[in-house]
Amino acid sequence: MLNLKKILLVGCGSEIGSMLVNMNNASKDGFVIDTVLTKKIDKGNSLKSIYARMIILNPTLIDKIDLDYKKNTIKIKKKVIKFYWGDIKTFKLKNLKKKFDVTIIATSKKQISNKVLIKKFLKISKFVFGVAESKN
Numbered sequence: 001m002l003n004l005k006k007i008l009l010v011g012c013g014s015e016i017g018s019m020l021v022n023m024n025n026a027s028k029d030g031f032v033i034d035t036v037l038t039k040k041i042d043k044g045n046s047l048k049s050i051y052a053r054m055i056i057l058n059p060t061l062i063d064k065i066d067l068d069y070k071k072n073t074i075k076i077k078k079k080v081i082k083f084y085w086g087d088i089k090t091f092k093l094k095n096l097k098k099k100f101d102v103t104i105i106a107t108s109k110k111q112i113s114n115k116v117l118i119k120k121f122l123k124i125s126k127f128v129f130g131v132a133e134s135k136n
Helices: 015-023 046-057 117-120
Strands: 005-012 030-038 065-068 073-076 078-083 100-105 125-132
Touching: 005 015, 015 030, 015 046, 030 100, 046 065, 046 073, 046 078, 100 117, 117 125
Parallel strands: 005 030, 005 100, 030 078, 100 125
Antiparallel strands: 065 073, 073 078
């Protein structure tokens, strides 16, 4: 069995975050995005909004995604991803109850350049990477 690297993805409301989840193939990549921290997307059901974004990115997944509202998880094929809802600045990382090999912050350029936030995530991850969309 592979010794997969565990990835925490921060931000899944954007195209980048949703695309990273969509593209992640643990058996090929050697890592798995199994936990996501992101803001609630709307006043309704944020998990359903994430599902919609996944389908827009990859319509072939329409029958391959299962939502579990009680557990706050999305299952894509056989991969289960746990979702936590909260603001990157105020969310208590101890609520995640585990450590990660890597955190990927896919929010904004302002947040990925915030040293305080980077240090916060280095407490639960060996590495922290930031990705953001650019107007250019």
